[in-house]
Amino acid sequence: MARRGEFQLIAEAFAPLAKGDPLAFGLGDDVALVAPRPGEHLVATNDAMVRGVHFFRDGDPGDVGRKLLRVNLSDLACKGAEPLAYLLTVALPPDLTDGWLDAFAAGLGDDQKRYGIHLIGGDTTKSELDLVLSVTMLGSAPAETLLRRNGAKVGDRIYVSGTIGDARLGFLLARGKLPEASTEDAQFLRGRLDRPSPRLKLGRRLRGIANSAMDVSDGLLADLGHICEQSQVGAELSLAAVPFSDAARRVIHVHEEEQKSIITFGDDYEILFTAPPDKGSVIAAIGDELGVPLTVIGTIVSGGPVTVRDASGAVVPFAQAGYTHF
Amino acid sequence: MARRGEFQLIAEAFAPLAKGDPLAFGLGDDVALVAPRPGEHLVATNDAMVRGVHFFRDGDPGDVGRKLLRVNLSDLACKGAEPLAYLLTVALPPDLTDGWLDAFAAGLGDDQKRYGIHLIGGDTTKSELDLVLSVTMLGSAPAETLLRRNGAKVGDRIYVSGTIGDARLGFLLARGKLPEASTEDAQFLRGRLDRPSPRLKLGRRLRGIANSAMDVSDGLLADLGHICEQSQVGAELSLAAVPFSDAARRVIHVHEEEQKSIITFGDDYEILFTAPPDKGSVIAAIGDELGVPLTVIGTIVSGGPVTVRDASGAVVPFAQAGYTHF
Numbered sequence: 001m002a003r004r005g006e007f008q009l010i011a012e013a014f015a016p017l018a019k020g021d022p023l024a025f026g027l028g029d030d031v032a033l034v035a036p037r038p039g040e041h042l043v044a045t046n047d048a049m050v051r052g053v054h055f056f057r058d059g060d061p062g063d064v065g066r067k068l069l070r071v072n073l074s075d076l077a078c079k080g081a082e083p084l085a086y087l088l089t090v091a092l093p094p095d096l097t098d099g100w101l102d103a104f105a106a107g108l109g110d111d112q113k114r115y116g117i118h119l120i121g122g123d124t125t126k127s128e129l130d131l132v133l134s135v136t137m138l139g140s141a142p143a144e145t146l147l148r149r150n151g152a153k154v155g156d157r158i159y160v161s162g163t164i165g166d167a168r169l170g171f172l173l174a175r176g177k178l179p180e181a182s183t184e185d186a187q188f189l190r191g192r193l194d195r196p197s198p199r200l201k202l203g204r205r206l207r208g209i210a211n212s213a214m215d216v217s218d219g220l221l222a223d224l225g226h227i228c229e230q231s232q233v234g235a236e237l238s239l240a241a242v243p244f245s246d247a248a249r250r251v252i253h254v255h256e257e258e259q260k261s262i263i264t265f266g267d268d269y270e271i272l273f274t275a276p277p278d279k280g281s282v283i284a285a286i287g288d289e290l291g292v293p294l295t296v297i298g299t300i301v302s303g304g305p306v307t308v309r310d311a312s313g314a315v316v317p318f319a320q321a322g323y324t325h326f
Numbered sequence: 327m328a329r330r331g332e333f334q335l336i337a338e339a340f341a342p343l344a345k346g347d348p349l350a351f352g353l354g355d356d357v358a359l360v361a362p363r364p365g366e367h368l369v370a371t372n373d374a375m376v377r378g379v380h381f382f383r384d385g386d387p388g389d390v391g392r393k394l395l396r397v398n399l400s401d402l403a404c405k406g407a408e409p410l411a412y413l414l415t416v417a418l419p420p421d422l423t424d425g426w427l428d429a430f431a432a433g434l435g436d437d438q439k440r441y442g443i444h445l446i447g448g449d450t451t452k453s454e455l456d457l458v459l460s461v462t463m464l465g466s467a468p469a470e471t472l473l474r475r476n477g478a479k480v481g482d483r484i485y486v487s488g489t490i491g492d493a494r495l496g497f498l499l500a501r502g503k504l505p506e507a508s509t510e511d512a513q514f515l516r517g518r519l520d521r522p523s524p525r526l527k528l529g530r531r532l533r534g535i536a537n538s539a540m541d542v543s544d545g546l547l548a549d550l551g552h553i554c555e556q557s558q559v560g561a562e563l564s565l566a567a568v569p570f571s572d573a574a575r576r577v578i579h580v581h582e583e584e585q586k587s588i589i590t591f592g593d594d595y596e597i598l599f600t601a602p603p604d605k606g607s608v609i610a611a612i613g614d615e616l617g618v619p620l621t622v623i624g625t626i627v628s629g630g631p632v633t634v635r636d637a638s639g640a641v642v643p644f645a646q647a648g649y650t651h652f
Contacts, residue, residue, distance in 0.1 A: 023367070028556050029475050030401040030540055033367040033467075041349070041359040042368045046413045046462065048449045075356040087372045089415070089460045123374045129455040134415045136372065136462035141359075149355050214356055230354050 003098055006124055013105040014088070017112060017119035021085060024120035032120035034085055036140040043139040043146070045075040051131035056174060061100045063194040064133070065107025071217065072137035073115055073198035074269040078215035079148075080207040081141035083115055083200070088122035091132040115200070147206060147213035147273065152231035156211055156274035156300040159283065161199050161292050163245040164220050164270065165252075165262030166192035172258075178251055185247035192245075196269035202294075205286045206273060213273035219266040221318060224298075224306050227274065234304035239263070240311040243295040263308075264320060274300055329424055332450055339431040340414070343438060343445035347411060350446035358446035360411055362466040369465040369472070371401040377457035382500060387426045389520040390459070391433025397543065398463035399441055399524035400595040404541035405474075406533040407467035409441055409526070414448035417458040441526070473532060473539035473599070478557035482537055482600035482626040485609065487525050487618050489571040490546050490596065491578075491588030492518035498584075504577055511573035518571075522595035528620075531612045532599060539599035545592040547644060550624075550632050553600065560630035565589070566637040569621040589634075590646060600626055 004012065010027060018024040023033040036042040049055055049071070055064050069086065076083050088108075092101075112118055117137075170193030172178050173186050181189070199215075206213060212231055216223050220242065228235050242263060244252060252258050275283060287294035308316040330338065336353060344350040349359040362368040375381055375397070381390050395412065402409050414434075418427075438444055443463075496519030498504050499512050507515070525541075532539060538557055542549050546568065554561050568589060570578060578584050601609060613620035634642040 023469075025474070025476075028552075029405075031369045031371040031405050031407065031465075031472075033469055033472065034370055035367050035469075036361070041361050042464070043357045044360055044413055044447055044462070044464065045357040046415055046448045048415045048417060048451050048460075050417055050451050050453050052454060053452055079355075079357050081357065085370075087370055087462055089372055089374045091374060091376055091417075091456060091458045093456075121370055122372045123460065125374050125376050126379055127376050127456040127458060128378060130417060130419075130453040130458065132417045132453060132456065132458045132460075134374075134449065134458075134460050136370070136413055138368070138370065139357075143349075143359055143361075146357075146359065148351070150351075226354075 010124055013101050017108055021118040034138050040140045041143045043081040043141045045072055046136045047071045048134035061103035062107030065104045066111045066195055068133050068135050069111045070196050070198050072135045074215040076139040077198040077200040077203040078213050078271045079146050080203045081139040083117045083139045085118050085120040085138050087136040088119055089134040091125050091127040093127050093129050093131055145207040147210055149212055149214050149227050150230035152212040152227050152233050152274040152300045154233055154300055154302050157277055157296045158274050158298040159294050160270055160272050160297050161202055161294055162270040163243045164268050165248050166245050167267035168262050168265035169248055169251050180254055181251050185250055188247045199271045201290055202271055202292055209279050210273040210275045213271055216268040216270045216272050217266050219264040221263050223272055228305055234301045235298055235306045236301055237298040237306055237308045239308055239316055241297045243293055336450055339427050343434055347444040350444055360464050366466045367469045369407040369467045372462045373397045374460035387429035388433030391430045392437045392521055394459050394461050395437045396522050396524050398461045400541040402465040403524040403526040403529040404539050404597045405472050406529045407465040409443045409465045411444050411446040411464050413462040414445055415460040417451050417453040419453050419455050419457055471533040473536055475538055475540050475553050476556035478538040478553050478559050478600040478626045480559055480626055480628050483603055483622045484600050484624040485620050486596055486598050486623050487528055487620055488596040489569045490594050491574050492571050493593035494588050494591035495574055495577050506580055507577050511576055514573045525597045527616055528597055528618055535605050536599040536601045539597055542594040542596045542598050543592050545590040547589050549598055554631055560627045561624055561632045562627055563624040563632055563634045565634055565642055567623040569619055
């Protein structure tokens with residue numbers, strides 16, 4: 001099929017995304033330069049999305065672009081880092097149209113403005129069948145107060161920002177399930193799946209306050225397990241305390257079986273963090289100031305991995321903690 | 327088919343590659359930290375390889391790993407930058423075996439030692455059919471002496487390191503062509519295709535000496551065109567001056583039609599650079615010291631893009647300057 005040549009595609013769709021940053025050299029050189037803020041380290045993370053695996057084949061290409069940036073920004077957010085710039089690699093199958101790529105690039109452009117970042121490099125190649133989109137996001141953070149996974153201490157309270165499970169319900173809605181959800185609820189839940197909100201301000205405010213943090217991408221239960229493993233501690237998680245949005249609550253009321261799948265699905269891009277009890281009031285104040293709910297959902301304990309309990313205190317068994325690709 | 331789970335794959339194949347660098351956090355966190363050398367900038371570049379596009383389906387997986395790193399290292403080399411660390415993204419199709427991945431990781435491990443770099447992050451996902459391998463390579467360089475594409479000046483001599491065209495002939499050999507090549511020549515030429523040598527030492531020595539530089543990856547003619555475009559100059563290239571290896575010379579003697587395709591094929595990973603004539607003796611001394619041939623192949627002129635001339639001075643026409651993916 002007819003598609004622009006490689007260099008024309010780069011010049012028309014991608015080079016404009018590099019305009020705001022003189023160190024990107026307009027994508028016209030072999031490399032780009034980045035400088036962390038004075039006294040800080042460069043922070044690097046990478047997340048890829050594959051058509052049919054991470055997004056629907058008929059998904060809005062602008063939203064695909066936005067989500068690609070936001071899942072990467074979320075990794076910086078949960079560490080308390082500031083985003084600077086990104087590299088983009090695309091492997092393009094023969095069926096992909098110029099129109100798709102332009103709409104995808106427009107989505108990237110929207111979010112560049114929203115988050116104050118720029119494209120600085122990458123690679124464009126062809127594939128046989130798969131559409132693979134990969135971003136390396138670069139940011140800046142002071143190394144000493146980077147929010148790590150490995151700092152959780154016995155006695156820490158476990159917090160999560162925002163609400164959990166909206167993306168799971170949005171996914172089910174996109175698959176034609178949950179027909180009794182109202183139009184408003186369906187729209188909200190799809191929005192949470194397609195356009196997550198990396199908690200950049202919150203992450204920065206948690207520097208020096210949280211003992212450990214990560215973002216919820218593999219599933220709340222699995223991600224809490226990652227913190228426990230890296231910190232060599234255990235966790236008691238209260239299923240009844242996990243915060244749900246009003247929309248999710250209305251849907252879960254109808255579909256009780258969703259409550260368990262919700263904490264193993266992931267794609268929430270909220271910040272999961274732990275902090276000592278004496279930081280409770282300062283954390284509450286941060287949540288109020290930013291308008292982000294910060295909910296205590298459990299406690300860090302010694303030993304074991306993660307134990308989930310229902311409202312009566314009984315252990316809730318889970319066959320699988322989270323999402324895994326294979 | 328049976329393959330290790332995602333987290334087991336990362337733990338067994340990839341996490342050992344992150345061991346040497348404490349700022350990589352053993353791939354156990356959301357991000358990794360990198361610091362450029364004091365007073366320098368961070369340099370970032372990205373190159374992806376797709377099975378069937380950039381490497382043969384039955385290619386040695388260790389060589390695939392090595393080449394993936396080396397094509398990225400070559401981008402740093404030609405800018406005069408020092409490599410530090412890299413992120414790796416892999417999209418894995420169902421047919422890929424654990425054995426392939428282990429051999430691929432072993433190739434990465436070999437070259438990490440050779441070039442003093444470490445894996446610091448990335449992403450592992452599945453694909454339907456394509457094997458997509460992408461590296462973001464991070465390095466350090468002083469911003470002031472970064473060797474850019476846009477600095478070529480009228481009157482500059484055009485140089486290329488090493489020899490050109492070996493990869494093209496290696497590719498033809500791999501496709502079962504050039505049957506009259508000797509075993510030794512065939513082995514040498516295949517080696518140049520599969521295991522290019524990024525010119526890291528040379529690039530650093532050219533800081534402050536070359537006016538412009540890039541690596542030869544799209545084809546000598548196309549890449550010289552990139553320098554001319556970015557520098558807003560033209561070039562006169564002497565086909566007879568393009569340096570060939572002894573093996574290439576023996577093969578070209580038999581296949582004269584290859585001489586033109588050689589300068590448009592690419593994959594050479596030599597440094598193409600320009601420098602004023604008064605730098606001739608210092609450049610010759612650098613070549614002698616490093617044991618790398620540095621050959622003058624033309625001159626930067628005003629206007630036009632690139633004109634190629636044969637030994638008699640007649641213009642040699644080219645339909646296409648270099649390799650393009652689509």
